[in-house]
Amino acid sequence: MSETKSTIQTESNPDRPVSTTTGETEEEVRSEWREYAFDGEPKLSVENLDVYYGDDHALRDVSIDIPEESVTALIGPSGCGKSTFLRCLNRMNDRIKSARVDGSVEVDGEEIYQDGTNLVELRKRVGMVFQNPNPFPKSIRDNVSYGPRKHGDIDTGVLAGLLGRSNEEREAELVERSLKQAALWDEVDDRLDDNAMGLSGGQQQRLCIARCLAVDPEVILMDEPASALDPIATAKIEDLIDELAQEYTVVIVTHNMQQAARISDQTAVFLTGGNLVEYGETDQVFENPESQRVEDYITGKFG
Amino acid sequence: MSSVTDADPADWRATARRRLTRARDFVDETDRSALAAVSIGSLALLATLVGFLTMSPLTVVPFAAFVVAVGYGWLRHQALTAHAVTLAMTASTILILGLITVYIFLEAWPVFEYASVEVLGVSVPGLRLFTETLWSPVSEPIGYSLVPMIHGTVMVTVIATAVAGPLGVAAALFVSEIAPPTVRELVKPGIEILAGIPSIVYGFIGFTIISPWASDQFALNGQGTYLFVGMVVGLMALPTVVSVAEDALNSVPESMKSGSLALGTTDWQTMTTITFPAAFSGVSAAVLLGVGRAIGETMAATVMLRNSPALPEPLYNAFYGYETLTSLIAARYGTAHGLQFNALFAAGVVLFVTVLFLSVGSQLVEKRMRRELGGEE
Amino acid sequence: MSRVTESALIREETSTLEAIAGVAIGLCALLFALAMAALFEVVTVTDSVAGLPMSNVLGGLLAVVGVVVVGFGAASYRGLVPTEPRASAGAVAATAFSAIWFVVGGLVASQTLGVGLAGGLLGGGLLGGIAFAVTAIPREDVGSTLPAGALALLAGGALLTGVIGPGWSWTPFDLNATFFPPIVVPAVVMFCSLLGGWAAAKAYGGFGARGRHLGAYLLVYLNALAIVAVLVGLVAFVVFKGAPGVFEGVTVAAGAGPSTTVSAFGFSHTVVWPVSWPFLTNGAALMNDVDGVLPAIVGTVWLVVGSVLFAVPLGVGAAVFLSEYAEQGRFTQVVEIATNGLWSTPSIVFGLFGYAFLLPRFGGEKSLLSGMLTLGFMLLPLVVITSREAMLSVPDEYRDASAALGVSKWQTIRSVVLPAALPGVVTGVILGVGRIAGETAPILLTMAGGTFVPGSQTVDVIGGFQFTASPPFVANPALLEATSALPYQVYALVTAGVGGSQLNDPEAFAWGTTLVLLAVVLSFYAVGIVTRYYFRRKLHQ
Incomplete structure (x- = not known):
């Protein structure tokens, strides 16, 4: 385990995935993992998902069911397609012009890859936190209330003020609640009108989480949210994820296996070539993996 | 970066001493013949400059000496010569550009002096150029007012900006954010190519097609309207605005746009509330550049306007077009003598200063944007 | 906040009402194209189409657009159409509409009714204020359709009734310029069809975020298209006008062109070009067949x-x-x-x-x-x-x-x-x-x-x-x-x-x-x- 800790982890750019060949046929890989069964309806259900970037086959025939109100960690080496997979769940892959997606992704039993999918509604339900903190160059308050404003739930504009429809209390309440949920309130409550660009990296990332929570999503996708942060900020984010799992379905991509082991309920392991190799309860996957290759990866023999 | 210039005198003196020591070391270490070549070359170049400025027919002699010195240095001591030559080229470039600036001001000075006015006991040169409204360089009463031309330039620029600004920014949004990749690949170079259509082509079409048409359609007396000159100039400035504004919009990081879209906003909402505000400085720099192009546009205005400096009645009447600063110069340089000639330079100075102001302003604004977006700069 | 229904993840199939909004957009596009053609004198405003004067036809179509747009807004307001309007059409739309109606009111009052500048300002202020209120206060579906549709109706009415028709002209203030129908009718029709098209596109998207998105995209796309068309048209026009002169007298045949002699080391070789292009190889002179x-x-x-x-x-x-x-x-x-x-x-x-x-x-x-x-x-x-x-x-x-x-x-x-x-x-x-x-x-x-x-x-x-x-x-x-x-x-x-x-x-x-x-x-x-x-x-x- 200690070897992996010290390796320098470079994240592949999701726009230009690294093409890798496994040297094994897909059949061999598929046969290695068993179904993971859980009680209740899955929140997200993915079936036979393939993603191509141009000629690159970035994700191969992935099927996975993700239960509600839990933390699911996606781990694997660089370029294994875990970020790509995550971006399929709220169709952010649509931003990449060369990407092509085959297969099915269902949110609460509704297929999201079909004509007539309301992307606005989808992304309201399935929120996302990115690898690098990306606050808007606006005040902290405006960052948090950005989503609800755009969805018409909050309006504090001049016109709304004139017409007496301004709902500033509601905004204040929402901002406070979201920032508290994201464990940032105590650090910024006296400077909500400051530009968010002036916050530290860890604070910015928690602001991005607060921004996501303000829209009241059901699922939160996190793409290595702590990879750009120092250990203290990382610990804060991890505690936060633990809290969030009470109410939300969290799917988190991470490089860091210790982190996955600490925070997740289920773990899915992607290995090179965009294959999902193993999926199950976190303890099971880490302590008694089905696949020899997953064991090798987890014990740091490669990766 | 600023620490060097803002340092206190003691530091400054130390720096100077260090520079001097370095120069002495350099002289000691360098080959005698190389030094000789470089010094002869520099002296020859200086002599060439002096000769040229004094219109001496012997200018060619020092120039030949310069060429020989550089040729020798290049063969024997290439690195040092290259350094010296590039330095000389930089100096020449700055000198030429400085010369243009200074020369225009010098040539304009007599008319500024002529038109000076005492204000509260202080003589303000050139004030009457801007307070009177009469341009009559030949017949009495003599007047060299630039006001009619400034008015014309303002009319044309305002109309041109009204055309090029909003349409150009909307088109930049389209190219940068909305257009599908294949359309973008076609439209972007297309707009760049169109930026190259020479202004005389616009002027020719304006003169042969638009002016007669407008005069016919609106039952005007004669041809030449600020309205249509402004629209033509706006069309000319449009590609510039689109290109520069598109660059600015493109420089907004994708992560910011994704961050907004992932919250469930539409592309349009992301564009108007994230991308556009973040790129606002850059976009306004683009519009400023477009304004600069419109102010300096000469040929379309010269061939489409009436070329008789006067103020229209009423002042906002865009259906009449007399003269702009640029068309004044283009139409009169050949027949102007004495103060009238200097007055043309005064018009040049007004143009030069205005456009320089706009250009520097747009550069500062753009720099600020890059800094705000946390990019390199 | 009156959000009628929580929008579903999957949108329904296209409804007939959406189709009606789509038809209105198409109609606006047609009107725009017709007006463009009239402006470039491809068709003449005073001509008649199927027995009716062109301006009446344009006016009629414009009125139809106005009715459809206003009708859609009303249907949405009554809940007959599933839409997701916001509480208000917003400050930008309100400002724009009040400015447009200010100009309309001012011109009608001062020019048509002839009550002078003060009356014009008063009329403009009145109509502008009403437009602002109508846009800002009611729900978005009314606020963004009523002012646009009303303008289309007004303009359509003016054209239909012949208030603006053949023989009409207007010399405003003391501009030395006179406006005649061949300019005014296309300009009015283009403007109103843009506005109507925008409102119809919003309606098509069911108002709200998606409606605004579609409305704005319509205008942005049109703008890009227009710029490309104008600039390409400009080049094409020059090519079209210039080609006869440039290609006059061009002959392609062996030995048709000028000859070039290359000489080196005492040898010389003469090449006769197979193309004669007098415009590019001649000067201008009295005796020339083709000046170049x-x-x-x-x-x-x-x-x-x-x-x-x-x-x-x-x-x-x-x-x-x-x-x-x-x-x-x-x-x-x-x-x-x-x-x-x-x-x-x-x-x-x-x-x-x-x-x-x-x-x-x-x-x-x-x-x-x-x-x-x-x-x-x-x-x-x-x-x-x-x-x-x-x-x-x-x-x-x-x-x-x-x-x-x-x-x-x-x-x-x-x-x-x-x-x-x-x-x-x-x-x-x-x-x-x-x-x-x-x-x-x-x-x-x-x-x-x-x-x-x-x-x-x-x-x-x-x-x-x-x-x-x-x-x-x-x-x-x-x-x-x-x-x-x-x-x-x-x-x-x-x-x-x-x-x-x-x-x-x-x-x-x-x-x-x-x-x-x-x-x-x-x-x-x-x-x-x-x-x-x-x-x-x-x-x-």
């Missing part, structure tokens, strides 16, 4: 060559110093800002400088050399800017890697930095040359030659060099003579007006010259842009 622009083409070529020879070495050298030798700091920053400023300085200012400074130093007459140098001065800042940009974009790793191998600074610049920066420099120079090749103002002041130049006056720079015994020892009369260039020739033709009676067909000649100029300049741009694409692609491989 050869002197102007050659003049432009020499101008470009001269200014490039002057500006490129100087500019690139300065850029090398500024980016490699000089300390990056305040000095380089100031130089950068100054060069940028000079690049955007109006070309006429450079011309003025050339006229007053260079002319006295080169014989006191307008000359090719002065033109070259003036354009060279113009090109210089651009060469410095692009070369410096290209050199700064060469990664420092290259320099470090080279320096780490013990290579001297100059060797590094020569063998690492310059080759890596070359594509950027070349592209920048080509684009800059495109711009100066089309410049008229500076050469007008510094080198303008005659309007109709005979072929015998084609400038010959290479053959013109002479050596003399007295200073300055070298002379070249060709460089010191005025010559013509394409952009100047176009200008001269404009100012000469119909004075070109010595030509067979002055108009074809003028348009032909314009086309040749356009072709020369645009090909510089095309080559520059293709070069850039080529190098970029190579870089990304």
Whole structure:
């Protein structure tokens, strides 16, 4: 385990995935993992998902069911397609012009890859936190209330003020609640009108989480949210994820296996070539993996 | 970066001493013949400059000496010569550009002096150029007012900006954010190519097609309207605005746009509330550049306007077009003598200063944007 | 907050009502196209279509658009159509509508009712205020359809009832200009159809975020389309008008063209070109079958060559110093800002400088050399800017890697930095040359030659060099003579007006010259842009 800790982890750019060949046929890989069964309806259900970037086959025939109100960690080496997979769940892959997606992704039993999918509604339900903190160059308050404003739930504009429809209390309440949920309130409550660009990296990332929570999503996708942060900020984010799992379905991509082991309920392991190799309860996957290759990866023999 | 210039005198003196020591070391270490070549070359170049400025027919002699010195240095001591030559080229470039600036001001000075006015006991040169409204360089009463031309330039620029600004920014949004990749690949170079259509082509079409048409359609007396000159100039400035504004919009990081879209906003909402505000400085720099192009546009205005400096009645009447600063110069340089000639330079100075102001302003604004977006700069 | 229904993840199939909104958009597009055609005099407003005057037809269609738009808003308000309107159409729409209605109210009150300026302001203020209230206060579905639809109805009504019809005219204030239906009707129809189309597109998207998105996209797409159409149309127009002149008398046959004799080492060989293209190979003269622009083409070529020879070495050298030798700091920053400023300085200012400074130093007459140098001065800042940009974009790793191998600074610049920066420099120079090749103002002041130049006056720079015994020892009369260039020739033709009676067909000649100029300049741009694409692609491989 200690070897992996010290390796320098470079994240592949999701726009230009690294093409890798496994040297094994897909059949061999598929046969290695068993179904993971859980009680209740899955929140997200993915079936036979393939993603191509141009000629690159970035994700191969992935099927996975993700239960509600839990933390699911996606781990694997660089370029294994875990970020790509995550971006399929709220169709952010649509931003990449060369990407092509085959297969099915269902949110609460509704297929999201079909004509007539309301992307606005989808992304309201399935929120996302990115690898690098990306606050808007606006005040902290405006960052948090950005989503609800755009969805018409909050309006504090001049016109709304004139017409007496301004709902500033509601905004204040929402901002406070979201920032508290994201464990940032105590650090910024006296400077909500400051530009968010002036916050530290860890604070910015928690602001991005607060921004996501303000829209009241059901699922939160996190793409290595702590990879750009120092250990203290990382610990804060991890505690936060633990809290969030009470109410939300969290799917988190991470490089860091210790982190996955600490925070997740289920773990899915992607290995090179965009294959999902193993999926199950976190303890099971880490302590008694089905696949020899997953064991090798987890014990740091490669990766 | 600023620490060097803002340092206190003691530091400054130390720096100077260090520079001097370095120069002495350099002289000691360098080959005698190389030094000789470089010094002869520099002296020859200086002599060439002096000769040229004094219109001496012997200018060619020092120039030949310069060429020989550089040729020798290049063969024997290439690195040092290259350094010296590039330095000389930089100096020449700055000198030429400085010369243009200074020369225009010098040539304009007599008319500024002529038109000076005492204000509260202080003589303000050139004030009457801007307070009177009469341009009559030949017949009495003599007047060299630039006001009619400034008015014309303002009319044309305002109309041109009204055309090029909003349409150009909307088109930049389209190219940068909305257009599908294949359309973008076609439209972007297309707009760049169109930026190259020479202004005389616009002027020719304006003169042969638009002016007669407008005069016919609106039952005007004669041809030449600020309205249509402004629209033509706006069309000319449009590609510039689109290109520069598109660059600015493109420089907004994708992560910011994704961050907004992932919250469930539409592309349009992301564009108007994230991308556009973040790129606002850059976009306004683009519009400023477009304004600069419109102010300096000469040929379309010269061939489409009436070329008789006067103020229209009423002042906002865009259906009449007399003269702009640029068309004044283009139409009169050949027949102007004495103060009238200097007055043309005064018009040049007004143009030069205005456009320089706009250009520097747009550069500062753009720099600020890059800094705000946390990019390199 | 009155959000009627929580929107579903999956949108329903297209409803009939959506289809109606779609039809309204189509109708607006049709109206827009008709009005455009009328403006360009493809159809005439006063003509009749199927027994009805054109303006009545347009008015009727406009009224239909108005009714559909208002009707859709009302249906949505009553909950007959599943939409997701916001509480208000928003401040931007309210401001825009109140401004539009202010103008309408003001014009109607002061011009039609004739109550004067104060009455106009009052009427405008009244209608503008009402429009603001109607847009801002009710829910979005009413606020964004009613003001737009009402305007379409009003304009449609005015056209239908003949208030604005054949014989109508309007001379506002004291503008010396009169507005007639052939201008006013298309303009009004275009404006109203844009507004109606926007409202219909919003309705089609069910208002709310998606409706606004569609409404805005409609306008942005249309704007882009219009710009491309206008600019492409412009080029096409010049090609169309100029082609007859340019291609007049072109023959392709063995031995049809002029002959070129190549001689070297006592041998000489004569090649007879298989193409005869008189417009490009003739001058202008009384006896010519086809008048041509050869002197102007050659003049432009020499101008470009001269200014490039002057500006490129100087500019690139300065850029090398500024980016490699000089300390990056305040000095380089100031130089950068100054060069940028000079690049955007109006070309006429450079011309003025050339006229007053260079002319006295080169014989006191307008000359090719002065033109070259003036354009060279113009090109210089651009060469410095692009070369410096290209050199700064060469990664420092290259320099470090080279320096780490013990290579001297100059060797590094020569063998690492310059080759890596070359594509950027070349592209920048080509684009800059495109711009100066089309410049008229500076050469007008510094080198303008005659309007109709005979072929015998084609400038010959290479053959013109002479050596003399007295200073300055070298002379070249060709460089010191005025010559013509394409952009100047176009200008001269404009100012000469119909004075070109010595030509067979002055108009074809003028348009032909314009086309040749356009072709020369645009090909510089095309080559520059293709070069850039080529190098970029190579870089990304």
